[in-house]
Structures are given as C-alpha cells and as structure tokens.
Amino acid sequence: MRRSPAGFRPVVVAAAAAGLAGCDGPLSTLDPAGPAAATIAGLWWAMMSGGIVLLTIVMALLAWAFLRPGAGRTTSPRVWLAGGGLVLPAVVLTPLLLAGLWAGERLLARPGVPGIVRVDVTARQWQWDFVYPDATPAVSTNVLHIPVGRPVDVHVTSADVIHSFWVPRLAGKIDAIPGHVTVVRLAADRPGVFHGVCAEFCGTAHAHMGFTVEAHAADAYEDRLRRLGRNTR
Amino acid sequence: MQQMSDQPSAPASAVALHKQLEAVWGTPPGLGRLASVNHTIVGRRFIVTAFVFFAIGGLLAMLIRTQLATPRSAFLGPEIYNQIFTMHGTVMMFLFAIPMFEGLAFYLLPKLLGARDMAFPRMSAYGYWCYLFGGSILVVGLALGVAPDGGWFMYTPLSSKTYTPGINADLWLIGVTFVEISALSAAVEIIVTVLKLRAPGMSLDKMPLLAWYLLVTAFMMLFGFPPLIVGSILLEVERAFGLPFFDPTRGGDPLLWQHLFWLFGHPEVYIIFLPAAGMVTTILPVFAGREIIGYTWIVVSIVALAFLSFGLWVHHMFTVGIPHLALAFFSSASTAVAVPTAVQIFAWLGTLAAGRPRLTVPMLFLLGFFFVFVAGGLTGVMLAIVPFDWQVHDTHFVVAHLHYVLVGGFVFPMMAAAYYWLPHFTGRSTRHGFGVTVFWLIFAGFNLTFLVMHWTGLVGMPRRVYTYGTETGWEWLNLISSFGSFLMAIGFALFAIDVLMQWRYGRRTRRNPWRAETLEWAMAVPAPSYNFASLPAVSSRAPLATEPQLPAHLAAGRGYLPFVRDGRMETLAVGLVTGQIEQVVRLPNRTLLPLITAIATGVFFVSVLFKLYVPALVGAAATLAMFLLWTRTTGDLQDRGAMPIGRGESAAPHTEAMAPPALWAMALTLAADATAFASLAFGLVFLWVVAPNWPPPALLAVDPAATVVAVVGFVGAALVGRISVRPAVIAVPRLRDRVLIGVAAAHVAALAGLGTTMLEVPDPTRHAYPAATMMVLLYAAFHAALGIVFALYGVWRSRAGFVSPARSLDLRIGAMWHAATAAIGAVSLLLVHGLPVVMT
Amino acid sequence: MTQAARITPPRALLLLVAGFVVWSSAFVWLYGGLSVGCAFGWDRITLAGTSALRLGLLLIWLVHVAALGWLLAYSRAVRQAGRSPPFVTTAATALTVVALIATVWTGLAIPATTLCI
Structure with a gap:
C-alpha cells in the first residue's frame, strides 16, 4: 500500500x-x-x-x-x-x-503532480454521474471508482441546483455549482468502499443523495474502467 | 403664539409636574394605544412580539428534534421538514433576535442617555407595525403549509422559479424585506439618538458602554442590511419577471446571491452578539460591585469588531472553489476577529476578579453565557481554519457551533437582561428560586443538545437532512440531542411562567433594586411615559454613584426642562462629542399615521406577493403620501430663537439648529442608500468578471443625446439644489420657490435621459447583462423621481410657512437628496456606458 | 505650540474609524484585485521572477500599510496637539494601531499562498 x-x-x-x-x-x-x-x-x-x-x-x-x-x-x-x-x-x-x-x-489540487487521475462529476437532483476522461467513454452513476494510492482530481459541476460532493473519510467537500467547475483532490490509501453524501441542501431528496467511492488496486481499477466502458458502449 | 409660552415655569410640586407631563406624554387606554409612539410602549411591543416569535421558532425546533430523534422517522416528510427548518432559522434570525435587540434598545436607550424619547418616535412605531405585518406574512404562510422551504439562506437556483415554482420563496423575500424596513429605520434612529439625544454633559467618553455597543451595532445594520435587501429585490425580480441575475444559463451566477447574502449574513451574527455583549457589560459590573475595567479598550474593541466582521463573509463560502489566497484573506480576518472578542472577555473577567461578585439570577445566566459563548468562540476559530472547514462545513458541527455562539452570545445574556430589567418593566421583584431552576434546565438542556452535536457533525451528519439510516452511527447522538432540547424547552416555558407570575403577583420593588449606577434607574418603576420629570446633567460615567440624590432632584424638577411648553413634547440634544447643550428637540405626539402608513406599505408588499402590480403601485403611492402627511405637524411656523430650558439656560429649537436630528437621519439614510447602490454595482461587475456565459449577445447602444440630457439633469439638480439652501435665496420666498421648481425640472430632465437610455437596453430577460444594466438605470431613475418629490415638497413647505432663513431644515434635507441623486446618477451612467468599453 | 484648528464633531468621528476604513479598502482591493487578476490570467504573467498578480497584490498591501503608517503619525500629532478631546484622540490612535496590525495580518499570506487555485 x-x-x-x-x-x-x-x-x-x-x-x-x-x-x-x-x-x-x-x-x-x-x-x-x-x-x-x-x-x-x-x-x-x-x-x-x-x-x-x-x-x-x-x-x-x-x-x-x-x-x-x-x-x-x-x-x-x-x-x-x-x-x-x-x-x-x-x-x-x-x-x-x-x-x-x-x-x-x-x-490543493495543483497541477503537475505525477499520476493524477481525473474524474468529471455532474450532480443533479438527486444523483451523481461520473465520467472518466482518461478511459472514455466510461461512465457510472452513484458509484465512483478510483485507484488506491493515486491522487484523484474530482472536477465537479451541477446540472440544476447547488449540491456538494463529500466523501468524509477521504477529503473535504467541494460544492457543485451550475455554471462552474470546482475541483477537489482526494486519495484513498487502502482499497475499500467509502461513502459519500450531498452536503449542500438541494431539495426534497437531499437526504437521499448518497453515493459510494470504490477504491481498487491498480490492476482491478483498470479492469473495472474497461468493463464500465464496455457497458456504456 | 402666546407670549407666556416662552417663559414656562416649573410647577409647584413633583406631583403637579408629573400630571402635566403625563397629560402630554402618556398614552390613553383602549384603541388609543394603537396611536402610541412612546418608546417605552413601542419597545415593550417589540420585546413581547419577539418573544412570541421565539416561542414559534422554538416550537419548530422541537419538531425538528422530534423528527431527528430516531433514524428513519416517519414523523415528518421532507416537504414539511424543509419548511420547518427554513422557518426555524428565518424566525429566529429575523423575527426574534434582531427585533428583540431593537425592542430593548428602544426601551432602554433614552432612559440610559437621560432623554425622554427616541429621536423619531413615529418611525419606531412604523417600524414595529412593519415588523409585525411582515412577520405575520411568514407565519401565515407556515400555517397554510406554503412556508419558504429553501433554507433560511435561500440559495439560488434552488430558490429560483424553476426549482421553487410555488409562492414559498416569494413569501420569504417579501416578508423578510418588509421586516427589514424596521431594522433599517431602527438603525438610523438608534444612531441619531445616541449621537444627539443625550443628557447635558454626557460627552462621548461618559456614555454608558451599552450606548456604545448599540451605536456600533446600528452602524453595522446600516451597512449590513442593504446588500441583503438588494439581493432579495433582485431575486424577486428574477422570479417575477424573469430577469436572470442568478441563472447561470443566461449569464447570471448563483454565487452572486451567496456574496450578497453573506455580506449581510456574517455581520448579522455580530449585530446579534454586540447588543448582548453590551448588556453583559452593563449588568456584570453591577454584580461585581465595581466599575468595568478598560472602558476605552472596550470601545476600541467593538469598533474593530464591527469592521472586521465585514471581512468574514466568504468563510461561509470556503467550499465554493474560491482561490486559496482569497480564502487566506478571509481566514485571517476570521481569526483576527477573535482578538477584540478576547479583549472583552478578559475585561469582564478582570472586572469580576477585582470586585466582589454576587451570585444572583442574572449573574447565573452571565456565567452560563461565559461557558457557552467562549466554547462557541473557540469552535468558531476552528471553522476559520480553511481545511477544517472543508470537512465540517454544512455538517451538524456547524449547527452546534452557531447555536453555541447565538444562544451563548445572545439568548443567555438576554435571559440575564430579562431578570435584571424585569423590575424596571413591571415594578415588581423576582423570586430567586424559580430563576435558578430555569437557568439549570436551560443550561443543562442546551449543552446536552449541542455539545454532542459537534460530534454528530464530525462523524459525518450533514445539515438539513430530514432522515438518516441506522448504518450511520448517529442514532445515540441524535437521541441525546433531542432529549436535551426538550429539557431546554421546559426551561423556557418555566421562564415564561416566571415572568407572568412576577408581573401579576410579584412584590412591589423599590427604586433601583440592584444598586446600579446608570440613569435608567434614576426613575420610578415601572417607568413613567416621560422617563424623567426633568433631565439630568451628567458629569461621570456612573451618575447615580456620583450623585445618589439625583433621582429625587429630577423628580422634584431640579433638572432641565421641568415643565411642559405649549403642550409640546420636548427633550434636549447635545453636541456629538462634547455633550454640551445644543438644541431643544420637539417630538411629535401620538398619532395613527404610523399604523396607517404601515398598512399602506403592507398593501404594497402583499400585492407584490400576489403579483398584482396595479394595487402595488397604489400601495406605494399611498405610503409616500402618508409619509408626506407626517410632516404636517413637524416644523415651526415662526422663528423662535433660544428658549429657556430651566437651570437658567436656554437653547434654540431643533428647527433652527445647525444639525438637527433629521439632518443626521438623512445623512445616515443616504449612507445605507449608497451601500445598496454599491451592492448593485458590485453585482453587475461581479457577473461580468466571474459568471459563465459572458460576454452578452448584445451591448447597450450609446445614445449621446439621452446621455447628455441625463448628465445635465443630474448635475443641474445638484447645483440648483445647492443654490436653494443659500441664505440669500431662502430669504426671498418667490425666489426660493422658483429655484426649487428648477431643481424639479432638472430631475425631470434626468428622468427623460435615463428613460431614453433604458429603451436602448436589450431584452433584459435574455441575459444578466441587460438585466443588471436595467436595474442600475432604474435605481438612478427612482432617485430622480423622488428628487422631484423632494423639490416639490420644499415648495409646499415653503408656501405653508415652514421655511425661513433660520428654519431651512426641509430645504437642506432636500439638497442632500439632490446631491446624492446626482452622484448615483453619474456613477450609474459611468458604469453602464464605461464598463462595456473596459471589458471588451 | 502651533494653534492648529480643533477637529470638530463629524470629523472627530471620522478620525475614530479612519484606520479601519483603510483596512476595509485594503481588503476590498486585495480580494477584488485577486478575483479580477485570476479571471484575466494575470497570475500567468511573469514579472521580476514572480507573477505580476502577486506583485500587484503586494503593492496594494504595502500602499495601505504605508497609508496607515501615515495616519498613525497624523493621529498621534492630533493627540499631542490636543486638537480633540483626549478620549477621542486616544481611541483614534489605538484604532489606527489595531487597523495597521489587522492590515499586516490580512496580507500575511500574499507572498506565499497559491494565487488562483
């Protein structure tokens, strides 16, 4: 690890x-x-x-x-x-x-660090869509896959109201604001499933806007993204 | 006027004096009470109404805690729950905390300062009715199940038309803005009262510290509320007419709302805390048995605190993706604000340590305040540390923190204040034992509820969720919090019972039961309508210690103004720094006009709420007409010169003074006005720099002729307005009328130029650029339109005989407006025509 | 002693708050300058070995600190000449000192902190 x-x-x-x-x-x-x-x-x-x-x-x-x-x-x-x-x-x-x-x-999510993984997130009432630009066209909903031990830059935006992307065991939160893209850097130092929630009040189902982050070892991660890509296609 | 009016003499006995004063100052029973403008009565109304709203807000809190007591609770659904937590915050902030402080300020200030009333009694009454009506709109909405449900912070776009199509958000915007009229008018009134309506001899450094606190707080309100009012107007205009200030798809930005809201919202916290700290500073030395240490230190601290608190607003926005250096600025200011707070805490500690503290019921609540507020301050410093805030922002940690600060920093001192000043209100004494029970229930219940809630937040519970699962590990923490909150509620219920019992059955108290040294205790309790039978001369910070016989002397008419002249209500105004006698302020008597004006204002707001714009215009016009009617009894029809004020001295009436209270009020109103305009201008610039989907599809086409006409109109209004107050011009009635008509004509020209420019603005519903440009132009046009009213009002007053070279107040107030209008007009034109050049 | 004019009421109050008005100006210019600078990419222009934006912010900061230094000297002079009541001048001087410290404190992060991320 x-x-x-x-x-x-x-x-x-x-x-x-x-x-x-x-x-x-x-x-x-x-x-x-x-x-x-x-x-x-x-x-x-x-x-x-x-x-x-x-x-x-x-x-x-x-x-x-x-x-x-x-x-x-x-x-x-x-x-x-x-x-x-x-x-x-x-x-x-x-x-x-x-x-x-x-x-x-x-x-801070400053550029220039080797091995950064990028994920694009769109929040909407009331779900999370994840896009993996490094492995286009892999997408997933309400489950984010990340590799263990590598910094992941999560680029967040919203399709409707303001939400907030938060995985407490991995990093602080970042708001998802329509019209803006915000970035938070997180990393998992062990494989596992980590829970995330929407932290900014976003309407009636605010309490139910949870998601999970699955941290995989390097090989499993690549494999997982390939399968996601196949499903999308 | 009769000759004898200039030579009033003091009545033979204290009782006769009392009867004379009571006949003029008193409020008749029955329906006549609706006409009351007396500060004691209006203050009491504010306090009682605020307490009723506190009970409503508390009830909502109980519902929240019942829902969250257990996981997967079926007690409330999300639709209702969202209304409840939104209303809890809204009621506590806007309908409880601010009005409670206003009520106490109205009740106490004139008594502390040695005056007979506030500077503008009718404005206090009008403010009260606006507060009552605006608050009622919100509560009625709640009862009908259509209360606001977007959070007390109303973040867009959730509160925009697309995501909140119903009336809920409009209720918030209309109701709160209505209530804020009372906050702004109270701010102006408090400032003018503290600066001018003090006892002779009370120089700035002899003012009671509570007056300093209220003065600084009122200044903060003056600059803190306009951004929110502007934001609320913009959001309502977006919801009603589709102008997209906050819609990112059309060049708006939800972050603009956040900036405007928190630009108000953070100072708001200190606006709530400072008056309470002032109460602590007043009460604590009485029970420490010595004067407070560090008077100047405290004054410096609160001024510093007031400024610093305007540099904190972005710490509510640490997670919106703002550059780290910007966060660093706000993090620095947020930590720095702890320093002036610490100075005050240690001033209180040092005073206690140097004195011989008595453990009375008010003192008990002050001890509770110390623990709760210091703990809340410490978590506040933690939240100022950016990375930590990234984790706990929008969690129950923040909920716990803000309740520690607001309950600790406001409710506990208010409870101390209640037990301390209740004898003053009721004339009866408290029973010790009951208050102790109340304290322990509230203190234990509070800490049980909110201490564990820090932990709930740290283990990940976000705010504003109506339910949670069993897998989260939050069940026990929440259950404990809910249990504690019910203990606290019982405590507050007992407090209400205690107050009622004391009021109905308490033993009559003697004068000054706590052996305090400030002037509010130099009168009989409950306080007579005129406060002081004659006004004191002050020579120290502790008048009752310096001169123990003062109350008796004042009652016997040995102070200033120990008489009623012409059946008018009179009090004294002093030089702002020196406290030397400057003028006799003649106050207006009881009238129904404030109530009628507030009803007209209510017609305006309710019509806007239901999108009935014709009745809304009627309501606005009626409000303006009513305000003009107020002036029929103000002013004087003849020059009087210096009038005797007792003790062998004399002073000019305020109508003939250099700087009468109304002139100060106008200057302060214009300061708030400038702040509102600056917020609007900031909005335009902010959107252009930061918002997505810029540049706009089309820019404003410059119409040189219209611009020139507008500029000439504005400059003309300012210049001719200045000419209108020249003594040589005022001396010639026909000339001054013509000059004033010239001012009105200049405003008409400005309006015409602006109107033509507005025709060139592209469709304002398509993009935020034309929308914001339109608002800036409308803002200037509104000023020009009111400028016409001010100018014609001058003509009316002049023809009615209220104006002479000595009595130029009405014209000088008008001239200030004309100058401000010109400045705002010039900046508006510069902005709408200059910004496109700079930015493209 | 020169017979300088006494400072009268409205101006005496202005003297009290002048220091913090300068602090407010520093705060607005720093935050506004940073926001505008990041929006226009001034952080990517290199000037004298550092970014133009950082230099600009340092300049804003130093100008305000200097202004406060001058104001402090002025309010001390007013105090020594007794041109206003001692309470006003003492409080004004103290507030200017506090504002000076607050301005220095506010800008502490400028030299080192990341500009636009």
Whole structure:
C-alpha cells in the first residue's frame, strides 16, 4: 500500500485517537482513509486539545473570581486586557493560522503532480454521474471508482441546483455549482468502499443523495474502467 | 403664539409636574394605544412580539428534534421538514433576535442617555407595525403549509422559479424585506439618538458602554442590511419577471446571491452578539460591585469588531472553489476577529476578579453565557481554519457551533437582561428560586443538545437532512440531542411562567433594586411615559454613584426642562462629542399615521406577493403620501430663537439648529442608500468578471443625446439644489420657490435621459447583462423621481410657512437628496456606458 | 505650540474609524484585485521572477500599510496637539494601531499562498 509520506503521521495519530473516542462510522471525518482526511483529522485533534485547554483557563479564572473574591484587586487592568485580550490570542492564532494555510496549500489540487487521475462529476437532483476522461467513454452513476494510492482530481459541476460532493473519510467537500467547475483532490490509501453524501441542501431528496467511492488496486481499477466502458458502449 | 409660552415655569410640586407631563406624554387606554409612539410602549411591543416569535421558532425546533430523534422517522416528510427548518432559522434570525435587540434598545436607550424619547418616535412605531405585518406574512404562510422551504439562506437556483415554482420563496423575500424596513429605520434612529439625544454633559467618553455597543451595532445594520435587501429585490425580480441575475444559463451566477447574502449574513451574527455583549457589560459590573475595567479598550474593541466582521463573509463560502489566497484573506480576518472578542472577555473577567461578585439570577445566566459563548468562540476559530472547514462545513458541527455562539452570545445574556430589567418593566421583584431552576434546565438542556452535536457533525451528519439510516452511527447522538432540547424547552416555558407570575403577583420593588449606577434607574418603576420629570446633567460615567440624590432632584424638577411648553413634547440634544447643550428637540405626539402608513406599505408588499402590480403601485403611492402627511405637524411656523430650558439656560429649537436630528437621519439614510447602490454595482461587475456565459449577445447602444440630457439633469439638480439652501435665496420666498421648481425640472430632465437610455437596453430577460444594466438605470431613475418629490415638497413647505432663513431644515434635507441623486446618477451612467468599453 | 484648528464633531468621528476604513479598502482591493487578476490570467504573467498578480497584490498591501503608517503619525500629532478631546484622540490612535496590525495580518499570506487555485 502506498501512502503519501506527508499524510502518514496524521493517519497514525488520528487512527489512535479515533480508536479511543469511538469515531468510526461510514461517514466519519475522524476515521480517515486518505491523506487529505487524515491531515484534517490531525488538525481537529490538535485544535480540540487546544480549545479544551483555553476553555478550562477561562473557566478557572471565572471560578477563581468567585471563590477568592477581591483576589484580583491588585492586578492591573492592563494585565487582563493586554495579556488575555492581545497576547494570548496572538500566541494561539498565529501558529494556528499558519498551520491552516500550510495544510490548505498541501491539499490543493495543483497541477503537475505525477499520476493524477481525473474524474468529471455532474450532480443533479438527486444523483451523481461520473465520467472518466482518461478511459472514455466510461461512465457510472452513484458509484465512483478510483485507484488506491493515486491522487484523484474530482472536477465537479451541477446540472440544476447547488449540491456538494463529500466523501468524509477521504477529503473535504467541494460544492457543485451550475455554471462552474470546482475541483477537489482526494486519495484513498487502502482499497475499500467509502461513502459519500450531498452536503449542500438541494431539495426534497437531499437526504437521499448518497453515493459510494470504490477504491481498487491498480490492476482491478483498470479492469473495472474497461468493463464500465464496455457497458456504456 | 402666546407670549407666556416662552417663559414656562416649573410647577409647584413633583406631583403637579408629573400630571402635566403625563397629560402630554402618556398614552390613553383602549384603541388609543394603537396611536402610541412612546418608546417605552413601542419597545415593550417589540420585546413581547419577539418573544412570541421565539416561542414559534422554538416550537419548530422541537419538531425538528422530534423528527431527528430516531433514524428513519416517519414523523415528518421532507416537504414539511424543509419548511420547518427554513422557518426555524428565518424566525429566529429575523423575527426574534434582531427585533428583540431593537425592542430593548428602544426601551432602554433614552432612559440610559437621560432623554425622554427616541429621536423619531413615529418611525419606531412604523417600524414595529412593519415588523409585525411582515412577520405575520411568514407565519401565515407556515400555517397554510406554503412556508419558504429553501433554507433560511435561500440559495439560488434552488430558490429560483424553476426549482421553487410555488409562492414559498416569494413569501420569504417579501416578508423578510418588509421586516427589514424596521431594522433599517431602527438603525438610523438608534444612531441619531445616541449621537444627539443625550443628557447635558454626557460627552462621548461618559456614555454608558451599552450606548456604545448599540451605536456600533446600528452602524453595522446600516451597512449590513442593504446588500441583503438588494439581493432579495433582485431575486424577486428574477422570479417575477424573469430577469436572470442568478441563472447561470443566461449569464447570471448563483454565487452572486451567496456574496450578497453573506455580506449581510456574517455581520448579522455580530449585530446579534454586540447588543448582548453590551448588556453583559452593563449588568456584570453591577454584580461585581465595581466599575468595568478598560472602558476605552472596550470601545476600541467593538469598533474593530464591527469592521472586521465585514471581512468574514466568504468563510461561509470556503467550499465554493474560491482561490486559496482569497480564502487566506478571509481566514485571517476570521481569526483576527477573535482578538477584540478576547479583549472583552478578559475585561469582564478582570472586572469580576477585582470586585466582589454576587451570585444572583442574572449573574447565573452571565456565567452560563461565559461557558457557552467562549466554547462557541473557540469552535468558531476552528471553522476559520480553511481545511477544517472543508470537512465540517454544512455538517451538524456547524449547527452546534452557531447555536453555541447565538444562544451563548445572545439568548443567555438576554435571559440575564430579562431578570435584571424585569423590575424596571413591571415594578415588581423576582423570586430567586424559580430563576435558578430555569437557568439549570436551560443550561443543562442546551449543552446536552449541542455539545454532542459537534460530534454528530464530525462523524459525518450533514445539515438539513430530514432522515438518516441506522448504518450511520448517529442514532445515540441524535437521541441525546433531542432529549436535551426538550429539557431546554421546559426551561423556557418555566421562564415564561416566571415572568407572568412576577408581573401579576410579584412584590412591589423599590427604586433601583440592584444598586446600579446608570440613569435608567434614576426613575420610578415601572417607568413613567416621560422617563424623567426633568433631565439630568451628567458629569461621570456612573451618575447615580456620583450623585445618589439625583433621582429625587429630577423628580422634584431640579433638572432641565421641568415643565411642559405649549403642550409640546420636548427633550434636549447635545453636541456629538462634547455633550454640551445644543438644541431643544420637539417630538411629535401620538398619532395613527404610523399604523396607517404601515398598512399602506403592507398593501404594497402583499400585492407584490400576489403579483398584482396595479394595487402595488397604489400601495406605494399611498405610503409616500402618508409619509408626506407626517410632516404636517413637524416644523415651526415662526422663528423662535433660544428658549429657556430651566437651570437658567436656554437653547434654540431643533428647527433652527445647525444639525438637527433629521439632518443626521438623512445623512445616515443616504449612507445605507449608497451601500445598496454599491451592492448593485458590485453585482453587475461581479457577473461580468466571474459568471459563465459572458460576454452578452448584445451591448447597450450609446445614445449621446439621452446621455447628455441625463448628465445635465443630474448635475443641474445638484447645483440648483445647492443654490436653494443659500441664505440669500431662502430669504426671498418667490425666489426660493422658483429655484426649487428648477431643481424639479432638472430631475425631470434626468428622468427623460435615463428613460431614453433604458429603451436602448436589450431584452433584459435574455441575459444578466441587460438585466443588471436595467436595474442600475432604474435605481438612478427612482432617485430622480423622488428628487422631484423632494423639490416639490420644499415648495409646499415653503408656501405653508415652514421655511425661513433660520428654519431651512426641509430645504437642506432636500439638497442632500439632490446631491446624492446626482452622484448615483453619474456613477450609474459611468458604469453602464464605461464598463462595456473596459471589458471588451 | 502651533494653534492648529480643533477637529470638530463629524470629523472627530471620522478620525475614530479612519484606520479601519483603510483596512476595509485594503481588503476590498486585495480580494477584488485577486478575483479580477485570476479571471484575466494575470497570475500567468511573469514579472521580476514572480507573477505580476502577486506583485500587484503586494503593492496594494504595502500602499495601505504605508497609508496607515501615515495616519498613525497624523493621529498621534492630533493627540499631542490636543486638537480633540483626549478620549477621542486616544481611541483614534489605538484604532489606527489595531487597523495597521489587522492590515499586516490580512496580507500575511500574499507572498506565499497559491494565487488562483
């Protein structure tokens, strides 16, 4: 199995944490099966820990004010305002923003990466049509086939209203907007079936607009596309 | 006028003074109450109505939670469910949160500032009726099963005619726009009231912080609501007449709607939070037993927060495929906004730590606020981080976050405010124990519902799904959330009972039961209609601490204006920064006109809803005519000069002042107007740059003659409008009338030029280019048409005797409109003729 | 001390918000410039070793930072000369500092972040 080296560590961390908290599920962002989802899950665990620490600090200060009335009388207001209002957020937000932008840069679907697979997706009320331009004229509906370990650029558009393409265990979501083509890069680091949903409200059957992503090993993938092509023809 | 009117004297006793004031300021019982314009009554109406809508929104929430409690629930079908969640959001945002804050602002502001009423009492009443009628349209739609069902955010094209052919979406657009009239008029009124109608001596730095918060919030509304109003008008025009602003097949773009909506929608969150934060800042020091630390820090923070909050809107659009650097701009601003928020949190913490906090019921709710809001703020920072948002956007994580922020940042402080100010409303005291139960039910229920909901989102549950399967692993999380929500609902029901019990059976409270130091407690409770028997002179931020005898002195008539002059309602206006006495503002008395005007406005909106355009025009004309009728009792027929105001001082009436409140109101209205125009212009440019299916099939043919006539008309209106306010011109009645007729003629020329240009616009239903061009031209034409009205109104006022060199307000207001019209006209022409040159 | 004119009400309020008006301008020009630049493909034009679009955005950013620097000097001068009440000038100076920091913060990503993807 091939994994992008950058995504490896978050995968391990996230998997360990997920085991602890019971975060598995067919649509769980905390049970990642690809580098993009793993990177983001790693971000979450870091932010959650930091968030809990900060909330605890504020609550402790609050409790202190009530349990030791007047204890803060000698503290200069400037300490509260500059320390808590400026220094604390600056110390927390600067690394967080940079980490977020850094992670975002790595997840972008930038061209020039070897081995990219392209899929064109058209969302409509209420189904997903997938076209595989590398293996024309293969098409499929509500099932997307991808090769394991290779980056897949999903080019998304809509034939009617706005939908959103989301496979939580593989990557973040991207909206399907009529008149626009948007791109999300995802990859699966193991073979298997992953579930996807429409994440943008799109009408009465919004809740039923699910699909699946089947990740195949290289040979099986080629074979699968050939069969899809034959069916279409 | 009688000579004695200029030399009023204070009545002999406090009771006599009270009777005199009550006769003028009071509202008679029975049907007469419909005519009330008093801020205490209008404020209370807003609050009670908002609470009723809150109950409706809460009921809808219960239905949502019942449906989602179990997988594959057969309780509601998707058609009904979609209406319910759409209405839940719409009701809570537009019919509960904003009006609740407006009500509190109306009720409290004049009392906090030491004034007798808001600056434009009739506008408050008109705003209330617009709110009530607009909200009723939505609720009636819900009762009939045709409520909006496209989400409170109304994304196109789902809300466009093709995918929502019924009346549902129109109900939203019409109802919400109707309600927004009240939001905009409240914004103008709050700003003018805070800037001008303060107690003598209350300079900017002595204003209570709540007034700062409300001032900043009102400015945000002034600039935040116009984009949504423009967006709503465009969408309704698309639905009704087929002009394709949002239809990508004809050069429109659904993303334009998202930009306009969130350009309003994000500031909206802070518009809701800031007044609540102002309440926290007011209440918390009272129970901490010391003044708040960092007054200037807080003022700086809220101004910074107001601006930054306008740089966040795209963080609702992180998944629409916008370039990463653009996301970075919005991610930066979204994290930066945490800093001014943190400053306020630590100002509150520092105040508590330095004081000796008392654990009263309002304080309990403030503690709940701290926990819930800080937690919501932290998840907010997480959502500002772009990749994380890609995962959890449109999941229940966001639902949990926004409820932490809005319930934490608004409802908990409102509950604290309710328990804090209820004695002021009712004149009765609260029973401690009941409030504690209410708090724990709401607090426990809330966290049970929404804390686990973060997890529901993380394990993949999207928003707005009416059902889910058993294989998802979401069953227990949802069941817990539903259970918690019912606890919370019981808490709110008990709160309603508690309030009713206190109002009916509570023990009478003494004045200022919490030992607060702000002016609203310097009066008897429940508050008399005129607030203060005489107006205070303020020398500190805590008037009741500096001068404990102040309430008694004011009641005894030892302040300003301790009399009724000519049976008119008077209050004082001060210099904006210094707080020095500037003018006597004479306020209009009770009248049915606001109600009648609102009914005429309602005729317009309901007719548009049912696509009856002739009655709609009648309604619009009637509204305009009614507004003109309002002015019959404003103004003065003679120059008065400085009038005595008590304490040996005197001031000119507002009709003769340099900068009377109405002039400020006009300037602010024009600022909102400019924002709306900018949104429209942005729409045209945005579509041209970003939308698919451009360039358009045909461009606007330039008609040089029409353009020249329009330009001459606009420039003429502005220039002659300026001439019309020259003292030398005003001094000669026949000359000023002729000049004003000249202004009207210039507007007619502008209209003619614009009209001819419009004839050259290609069929606006074929492409967004002619559609948007047409709207820009119509916008300018609408201004020119109103310009004619303003000019002729000037002639009418002049002939009726309301105008003199000293009393030039009506003409100066007109001149402002003429100048703004010229600017908008010039930019419109530049845009529709220049853009094709630049872009092709 | 020179007897400079006092800054009177409407302008005193403008002084309070001037810093953040500049921030708003920076924000609009940066976001608008980026959107227009990407639509017209300015990111693919190379200039001085980097893309023309990035250079343009950096220029917009620096101009606004410079403007805020000037505004800061001005509001400090107003404060020292006592041309408006101390509260107004103190708050105005503080808000200008905050706006300056916010503008720098907003543009931090310009040098490094991908432009049009």
